[in-house]
Amino acid sequence: MTGERSYAVLPCADLDEALDFYTALGFTVTFQQRRPNPSAVVELDDLGIHLAAIEGFDPAGSYGSVIITVPDPEGLHSSFRDGLRARFGSAPRRGIPRVLPPRRKAGTATGFTVVDVGGNWLRFYRSGASEDEPARSGLGRVVDVAARQGDARGDDAQAIAVLDAGILRHPDAPVAELVEALLYRAELKARLGLDASDDLDSAAELAAAQNPDPEAG
Numbered sequence: 734m735t736g737e738r739s740y741a742v743l744p745c746a747d748l749d750e751a752l753d754f755y756t757a758l759g760f761t762v763t764f765q766q767r768r769p770n771p772s773a774v775v776e777l778d779d780l781g782i783h784l785a786a787i788e789g790f791d792p793a794g795s796y797g798s799v800i801i802t803v804p805d806p807e808g809l810h811s812s813f814r815d816g817l818r819a820r821f822g823s824a825p826r827r828g829i830p831r832v833l834p835p836r837r838k839a840g841t842a843t844g845f846t847v848v849d850v851g852g853n854w855l856r857f858y859r860s861g862a863s864e865d866e867p868a869r870s871g872l873g874r875v876v877d878v879a880a881r882q883g884d885a886r887g888d889d890a891q892a893i894a895v896l897d898a899g900i901l902r903h904p905d906a907p908v909a910e911l912v913e914a915l916l917y918r919a920e921l922k923a924r925l926g927l928d929a930s931d932d933l934d935s936a937a938e939l940a941a942a943q944n945p946d947p948e949a950g
Contacts (some may be wrong), residue, residue, distance in 0.1 A: 735768050743797045745851035748773060748786040754830055754850045755782065757820035758813045760915045774847040784851070792829050795852030807835050809857060810845045827924035833884050836917075839868070839877040846884055856885070872906035875899030876914050879921075889921045896921075908943045 745751040752762055755775040762781070765773035771786035780801065803809050813832055817824040824829045826915040829852050835845040845892035869877055875895060883892030897916045900911070915936040919929035 740781070741797075741799050742772070742783040743799070743849070743851055743853040744787050744790050744795060745784055745849070745853075746786065746790045746792055747850075747877040748784065751784050751786070751852050753820070757816045758847075759816050782855075790851070792850060792852030797851060798856065799853070800856045800858065800860050804860050806844050806857050806859050807921050810835050813847065818915030826920065827926075836880045836884055837869075837877045838880040838885050839874065840881060841885065848887075854887075872899055872910040872914055873904065876910070876917055879914075879917065883917075883921050883924075889924050890940075893918055893921050893925075908939050912939050912943075915939070 734796065748765070748767075752765070752773060752775065754804045756762065758777070760775035760777045762776050763776045763781075773784045775784065777780050780803075782799075782832055810832070814824040817832065826833060829848055829849045831848045835843060837843045842858045844856060847855040847857070849855060868874060876899075879892040879895040879899070882888045882895055900906075900914055900918075903910075906914075915932045919932035919936070922929040
């Protein structure tokens, strides 16, 4: 057989809210109905997403997840972020909905994640990318493992624990890797509503020491 296609249907609690979110990302509504079951289709270039509103649905309990391959995940992420900021004033990185930045993750290809208003995880990866990308070592590898926990599984607390242990285990890591680890830990803390100022200050101090201002002093 050839030419087969499948279409996943993602649940949401309120169809209008879902359509508002997806059109902010840049999607176009190509179909919608209110009866007998509220549903819609949104499309962006060759990507189509089917939505269905379910009475009493709780987005926090959603198990919806879809893998999407695109030619330019970084560019698409920027477009999504800008669209959300233009419509809602911000592109949230915590809660529901949220958009996480592109990042390497241990055991899978580099990409980014969108959690929509229905709590569904849209996992964007580069077309043709391989989960067999060369693994990093040292603290860089720790960051990738932490990203698998925080960005791929949604366990921000476990990701912080991975980084805590890794930073202690690699005290002589290159400055670039340490700054990366500190900034990611700060991002994770912010998602959990924790104070991230120490990590941000430490990362800024390390970066400044690594690249001193020639006009300073």
